Amino acid sequence: MTCRELIEFLMEYTAGELSPEVKAEFERHLSICRSCAAYLDSYRKTVELAKESHMHAYELPVTAVPPGLVNAINQARKKQADVAV
Amino acid sequence: MGDAMPRDGDTMREVIEQPQESAAKEEALFVARLKSGDEAAFTEVVERCAGRCLAVARRFMRSEDDALDAVQDAFLAMFKNIQKFDEHASLNTWLHRIVVNACLMKLRGKRRRPESSIEAMLPTFLADGHQTHASRRWADNPAGAMEHTELRRLVRAKIDELPEQYRNVLLLRDIEGLDTAAAGAALEMTETAVKTRLHRARQALRGLLDPHMLGDSQ
Numbered sequence: 001m002t003c004r005e006l007i008e009f010l011m012e013y014t015a016g017e018l019s020p021e022v023k024a025e026f027e028r029h030l031s032i033c034r035s036c037a038a039y040l041d042s043y044r045k046t047v048e049l050a051k052e053s054h055m056h057a058y059e060l061p062v063t064a065v066p067p068g069l070v071n072a073i074n075q076a077r078k079k080q081a082d083v084a085v
Numbered sequence: 086m087g088d089a090m091p092r093d094g095d096t097m098r099e100v101i102e103q104p105q106e107s108a109a110k111e112e113a114l115f116v117a118r119l120k121s122g123d124e125a126a127f128t129e130v131v132e133r134c135a136g137r138c139l140a141v142a143r144r145f146m147r148s149e150d151d152a153l154d155a156v157q158d159a160f161l162a163m164f165k166n167i168q169k170f171d172e173h174a175s176l177n178t179w180l181h182r183i184v185v186n187a188c189l190m191k192l193r194g195k196r197r198r199p200e201s202s203i204e205a206m207l208p209t210f211l212a213d214g215h216q217t218h219a220s221r222r223w224a225d226n227p228a229g230a231m232e233h234t235e236l237r238r239l240v241r242a243k244i245d246e247l248p249e250q251y252r253n254v255l256l257l258r259d260i261e262g263l264d265t266a267a268a269g270a271a272l273e274m275t276e277t278a279v280k281t282r283l284h285r286a287r288q289a290l291r292g293l294l295d296p297h298m299l300g301d302s303q
Contacts, residue, residue, distance in 0.1 A: 002214025011284040035219040039208070039291075042223045042298065046291040047259055053240035054144055054260045065135045069153055073131050073160045080161055 001029045006036050010043055112176055119167050131160055134177070138184045144256055145188035147245065151195075152188075159187040182271075185261060189271055192249065201248050206289035223298040243293040251286035258283050 006029050012018050013026055030037050118126035138159060142152035163183050170179055209217040244252060250272075257268040258279070269279045 002210075003216045004210040004214040007208060007216075007288070011280065011287070035216050038222040039216070039220040042220065042291050042295065043287060045223055045298070046287055046294060049236070049240045049294065050244060050255065050259045050287075050290065053237040053244070065139055066153065069135055069139070069156065070128075070131050072153075073135070073157050074128055076157055076161055077127060077164050080164065 001025050003029075003033060003036050003039075006030070006033075007039060010040060013040075014044060014047075113172055116167075116170060116172055116176060120170075127164065130163075130176075134180055135160075137177075138180065141181060141184045141261070142188055144260060145185070145192065145253070151191060155187045155191050156184065158191070159184040162187060181261070182267075185257065185263075185271055189253065192253065203248050203251055203285055203289050206247075206292050207285060208288060208292065220295075221299055223295075239297060240290075240294065243290055246293055247286055247289055251282050251289065254279055254282040255286040255290065259287070 006026060009018065009022070009026070013023065018026060030040060115126060115130075119130065135156060138156045139152060142155040142159075143149070146152040146155055159180070163180055166183075170176070208220075211217055244255060247255065253272060254268060257263045257271060258265070263271065265276045265279050269276045272279065274282075
């Protein structure tokens with residue numbers, strides 16, 4: 001297995017989707033190739049960092065909603081309801 | 086003290102399930118109010134959920150105005166389709182999908198700038214299959230080298246540098262938590278295409294972050 005092949009199937013490896021034979025070959029390569037081991041480690045960290053980077057934005061409190069937004073939505077809904085009638 | 090407090094003799098399962106059951110009943114009643122056209126319920130759902138919806142929209146849209154528009158579109162779509170909502174599903178999950186779809190529709194309508202190629206962001210290889218530039222180990226705790234806020238800002242900025250179609254796949258799968266099938270449905274692409282793009286997006290993001298993440302010993 002080459003570095004190119006290993007990196008191509010990294011996602012399947014991290015998701016546990018490789019067959020036992022390919023996984024064994026994968027791990028043999030990782031045990032002798034420091035560059036690919038470093039790549040795998042940084043690939044995993046990338047996924048974690050991406051998740052972490054948006055976690056706090058997700059917990060936006062209701063108070064941080066611009067005051068006009070709730071009114072704008074309610075007004076637009078009433079207009080939508082009037083059109084439907 | 087409220088009813089949700091555990092009482093002597095309650096099993097752990099009962100203690101856990103009571104609040105869940107009561108929350109499910111409350112939600113079913115709330116959905117019934119929405120379906121019957123209850124004005125107060127409409128206002129309440131906006132006040133209760135707009136914050137979370139805006140947070141989702143901000144991740145997809147590159148301007149605050151577009152994020153606000155997407156949230157408004159999402160709520161209007163929700164009100165319009167409330168009769169189709171399946172009571173057994175979660176209202177929050179349903180609304181989340183509607184917001185994501187509203188954002189994707191808006192982004193499709195925009196497509197204002199030419200897509201940059203992802204190729205330059207991907208690792209390169211020699212003819213024998215080795216990496217052209219050997220990868221180096223990242224610091225074990227990249228957040229330690231940087232303030233958490235600074236690191237999150239950097240990662241978000243690098244995600245924004247990805248070509249849009251790759252950025253959207255990464256947002257849907259790794260951040261919004263949609264599975265491959267749901268992401269494919271939202272993006273109107275096959276599951277295989279979602280998988281390929283996600284892997285490329287992650288590789289490109291790794292490459293963009295690499296110079297900032299190397300340990301002190303490198």
